[in-house]
Amino acid sequence: MDKWLSHNNVAKVIALIVSIILWAMVHLDSGTPVAPTPVVNTKVIPNVKIQIVGFDSDNYVLSGLETDKVRLEVRGKRTDITTNFSDYKVKLDLSDVGPGTSSQPLIHELPPGVSLVSMSPSIVKVSIEAKQTKDIAVNIVTKGQPAQGMQLGSPIVAGSGVVQVTLPESELAELARVQGIIDISGITEPVKGKTVKLIAYDKHGQEMRNAVIVPSSVEVDIPITKLYKSVPLEVREVGQLPDGLVVASVESDVKGVAIYGSKEVLEGISSYSVAVDLSQFKGTNQTRYTVDLTPPEGSEKIEPSSVTVTVKVEPPDQRQISGIPITLKQDNSNLAANIVDPAEKKMSLTVVGAKEVIDKLKPEDIKITADLSGLGPGMHMVPVVVALPLHLGLAESDQSRQISVELVEKAEPTVTEPEEEQDSNSANDSDAANLPPENAGGSGNNVGGEQKQ
Structure with a gap:
């Protein structure tokens, strides 16, 4: 070692x-750092909204889109794949697409460093329809009621009252009206220049949300006045003219008056009456009377507040009117009435009045009536009632007139006994039965059947 x-x-x-x-x-x-190994991730971005670009919305409408959201799957570094979904965009470019149905590709835009793995769907079907424009008159509807005693007028639309409505071609045929609503609840004064929004409705009364209305609102005036009722003016004559004069005509400077008040009060008024006192005659052939008018009970005012009545008078004239028909009034339908005297069943009367009134008089303008109610069969002297037009009278000798009338019972209608009729039919049947077949009936069928005359 x-x-x-x-x-x-x-x-x-x-x-x-x-x-x-x-x-x-x-x-x-x-502590010197060591470079890490890069990590690549994938992520799914659901429900990305499709953005429409390049679409000519002035002339076309997007009537159908297969879907408006897509699913994206992307790949990239963990630091590049953000959680801000607004950074992931999908666009549909319709700049060169016209009316009709077609399939169009989708375009994606991703954050830097991120790549697309898949997009579902990547192609969508779109339907585009051309728009059409139609002129239509505006309809203004009021809501509510004005204050009590106020009369509502018809709404007045500023300008021509016509607007342009633009809709897809398929929807334009369903357009029924363009309407605006104005609330007049409790108003006491006229409405001036009220801006009212307009809405288009189809034939079923549903709002057409695709409609483009130009202008989208209009200015409206609502006239309102106090509630009133126009009724005819009736002139009544009271008092007496001096002897030797009769009324030729009575004329007022107005034919009717306007009465203001509540609806309940006005419903009970059908005319307005004024009285002219003839005893105030001033000695000329034409006298003017000024009569002040008082509003009827419960009403607010009357217009005009006074009227002028002109009365023309002249010395009386008289004329005999012949051929006046007589009307019989009876309550017994079983009696027949016959005028015996006068034999011509007409009368003549001497009428007194102003010459210009008598000159216009016709026999049918005079009504002569005899009342036969309660009378039985036999001869009767019956007084007559004479009804003359205004400003006419009868001469003294014609004040009391009678006619002679005969009432007789009406004959009862002849009734054929059913038994006799049945016996006669039986005899005819018997005779027919004894005849040869060719003579038994007109057609040789059933004996005793219907015979044609």
């Missing part, structure tokens, strides 16, 4: 080994 150790070469080898060990120990103790 001592001999082996004393050998020069062996000593050199041992010295080299010891020096290497010492060197290694020194360097390990100094």
Whole structure:
């Protein structure tokens, strides 16, 4: 052993080994870093949203997209594969794609140092449809009720009242209306320039969300006034004119009045009456009366507040009117009435009134009625009731008139006894049965059947 150790070469080898060990120990103790081996990972990014680029949305609509999300599997260093999913993008370029259905490739964008392993799907089917535009009138609908006693007018749309609606060609045919809603609950004043948003609806009343409306809103005026009702003006004559004068005409400067108030009050008003006192006649053939108008009970006001009534008078004239028909009023349908006197069943009356009124009078304008109610068969003297047009009267000799009427019972209708009719039919059947077959019936079929006359 001592001999082996004393050998020069062996000593050199041992010295080299010891020096290497010492060197290694020194360097390990100094903390000098050692480069690590790179580690490559894979990661799945689910539900990456597809971004549409280059699409002409002014002229087309994307009516169908097979899916709007994809699944990405990527590879890269652990430090490069981030957890910020917004760094992973998938795009669909439709810049050169026109109307119709086609399959288009997807384009991916990844963070630096990251590569794509797979993308599912990598191709998607898209459907593109051309847009069309249609002009349509705006419809404004009110919601709610105005304050009590207020009358709502029709909405007024500023401008032409027409907007343009753009929709996919397949949906445009379903467009029914473009409508805006304005709330008028409790308003007491007119609405001016109210901006109302517009919505397009289809034939089923559903909102068409794809519709592009230009303009998307309009300005609307809502007229509102106090609730009123127009009713005719009726003029009543009271008092008496001086002797020797009759009324030729009565005219007011208005034909009707407007009464303001609540709906309940107005529903009970059908006309408005004013009285003209003829005893205030001032001695001329034409007198004007000013009559103040008072609002009916429960109403707020009346317009106009006064009217002017012009009364024309003149000396009386008279004329005999012939051929006036007589109307009989009876309650017994079993009695027939016959006017015996006058034989012509018409009357003549002497009528008194203003000449211009009498000149327009016709026989049918006068109503003569005789009431036969309660009378039995026989001859009767029956008074008549005369109804004349306004401003006309009867001469004194015609104030009381009677006619002679005969009432007779109506004859009862003749009724054929069923037994006799049956016997007659039986006899005919018997005779027919005794005839030869060719004479028994018109057609040689059943005897006693229907015979054509």
